[in-house]
Amino acid sequence: MSLRQKLLLLFSLTVAAAVAAVAWTVLVRIRLVFEQRDQQETALFVSQFQREFQHRSAEVAAAVDRTAASERMRVLALELAQSGDASPYLNEAQTLAQDAQLDFFEIVGPDGKIVSSAQWPARFGYPEPAATAAAATFLKREELPDGTTALGIFAVRAVRRGESAAEPPVRLVGGKRLDQGFLADLPVAPGMQICLYSDAGLNQNPEVSVTEAAPSATASSPTPFDPRHLVGAYGEVASAARYQTLIDAARQSGQPASGILYLTDRREDSVSATAIPLKDGSGNVLAVLTVTISRAGMVQAQQHIRAIAYGVAAAGILFAILCSLWIAARVSRPIERLAAAAEEVAGGNWETRVPEGGRDEVGVLARSFNHMTAQLASQRERLVQTERVAAWRELARRLAHELKNPLFPLQLTVENLARARQLPEAEFDEVFRESTATLGMEIANLKTIIGRFSDFSKMPKPELERIDARDAIERVRSLYEAAGDQDAAKIRFEVQLSAQSMPLDADPELLHRAMSNLVLNAMDAMPEGGTLTLSAQP
């Protein structure tokens, strides 16, 4: 990864992390504020609900009180006590309920059995355990003829007949429904929804409920959650099934339960919900009041802030890119040029130079680099000069060595020829012929040596091509192996080559000449014969 990329990544991460941290902090703070507000509104509503509940209870109690104190009821109680015949009063409760504006009304005889029932007229003669309730008002689930139950606030009053208190009185059990009409009367804040869940379904155990209809008997075994039993102020509640967890928790624990409910898959449709159990006098949960406050405002605020954060992060990353480009222009680009120049130097181009701009560390580095390459070039020049001198010296030494060898025979021949002047003509001619032959041969040898040096000085420009080194070696061996066999001192050639091809970029003629020189030199160096080994390895 290049420095530029590292800088870009570093800047981007820094900006993104900073924005994320700020956004997260703001989001958490908003959530806390909204939750605090929801808690306050829920608490306020609960207190209002309790007041309304007490008010409704007081209304029920007052209505039952008025009815119990009426002359009509006193006469009814008296006649009932005297005759013991409850049949004439079968429809009395319905009339009284209408007069008292009560939803539930039952007249219960001294024997504890229903004389007349407004909500279920056919229940006459059955016991009504609620008639002996100790509480002034209480919550009760009332069974209805259609098999459903209804939740209501009830009050029980005894009808005074002016007789002995020891005699069991006629009692009135009156009540009002706690239903969606009641919910509609409750003041709710904007975004708040009030729902009531009660087990108003079909009675699962009719035999028990009719004959032993104690209030706790039907409430002690909560039925499975049924979304249809959750009603709001304006009827059925959408996504009622989502309330199950919260309502079940309140029903089972008997304590309020709170949580966040997601009514749909959209976060905007989530609500902050509180389930408040409503209990009868025995502590059994008869219904659950749910208070939900929409989290749409909070979610929208969070989404708004999140959108801003995304925008800021994007702008920050863009800024980071620009910064990294600028910094790259100021810092990384000279370094990159230095790196490229160093690679060129490594490749042999010692004349490479980098621009020397600025007074910062990069500028110093560039100047030092240029100085270093200049020094290197200078030292190389001196080294080349030294090597050249050494080469000329070696060349002169070898030339002298090469020339000295034929000169010595030439000298001896000339001296011999000079001495031969003293000899007879025939012998002189013989010596002359031999001497001229020797001189010619040695002069030819000198020409050869000089030609070789001439060829060396005229070193042609190599023409490179891809050859196999094995072929070049084989060519040399085949050329000189026969000569080796003809020599008196027999030279045996031994070739050690790899089985694999050994490609090589070289001028084939120059390479052949070089290797031929080496072989000839070697053969020259082995006057006693021996083994000349040619080997090459990839």
Place this chain on the structure above:
Amino acid sequence: MALPASARTRPHYGGTLRVEVEGDAWQRNAGLARRLVLDGLTRLDAEGTAQPALADSWATESGNHLWQFGLRPGVHFHDGSALTSTAVVASLTAACGASCPWTAVRAVGSSVVFTGDSPMPNLPALLAGDNYLIALTESWSASTAGGVTPPNVKGTGPFQFTELNNGKLILAANDSCWQGRPFVDKIEIAGHKSIRDQWLDLSVGRADLVEVPAEQLRQAREQHLTVAVSPPVELLALAVADGGILANPNLRAAIALAVDRGALSNVIFQKQGEIAASLLPSALTGYSFLFSADRDLNKARELRGGLTPPPLTISTDGGAAMQLAAQRIALNLREAGFNVQVADPGRPQFTDLVLLRLTLASNHPRAGLESLLRAVGVATPVQESDPAGLYRVEREFLDTHTLIPLLYLPRAYAASGRVRDLRLGPDGAPLLAGVSLEDAP
């Protein structure tokens, strides 16, 4: 059974009698208008014996397999056409179709001949019933096709239709009635009036004759209404479906044992009913005590045998008291472990239990029993005439527990002070042809 006659001893002709009823005045069994417009071949007297009406004589042959009824001469329909045996046969065929007690009916001269695959010992009494009243076929077809109370049915009764005005049926006296002209000139029958409205109209003088349900008889007397009450003529019974889970006879027997007849009689029907466990009332047979009407909840639970039947439904087409009785029965059955719901009266549907009222068409035991059995779909003729035989027939039928007798109820009417000589027939229907008005000219 009859209202006391006022000081004026001789009835006067004329006037309009205003009658209000809760149901349809033209309906069978309880509709007042039908019996005023139409006559049967026979009629029942106070003892339940068949008496001549449109037929003045009859004879049986072949062991009650063949009956020949001679038509009364000189009888005319309201449009002036003569009553003929052909018209009678056409009317009877159109009226009852395949559910007739006879196999074939044909006109032979001025006689009508009935033949049956099985003996028809009670045919004269059965022919007095609402189902076999005689009307002109053309008018009958027109009346039944529309499904509404027809203003154009032509019969031979003491009154004839004149118009149907705003739900009020107006009948005019038939001057040429074979029984003689009725006393009142006109009868106005307003149907579909609630009992409360009827009583209000009676109290303010807008009605002369109104209905008094059995459960409100005590209230009517407390209000000092002039009431004519029949003997117990309506059988309140619970019909139990013989299918599904109730195909189990033990469950049907459990239902019969779980119903609290006492509560129905004493409270809902305000002690005006007569507890019944048999089809015929005790006054007719004397053996009713042999059928137990006691409630035995433990035995009912035992017969249920721990079974938890699926939810059952009960329905009734009656008024508020019948609905209340149905609710009470549902409550009784829930005690025995049956989950019973009362069906919505406004939504007709099949129900497992039906609370119904059956009219005892004849107070002749054998004919009455056969008419009741026919009313619940049992077409077997009752041939036994002795109490032991009748008891056996009843016992065999009731042991199936597809019909559970509960109460016998009377029918009652309250009349204004201008109505005199009001009498109720053996089926509890008012005999308006004999009624006259006090203030008639």
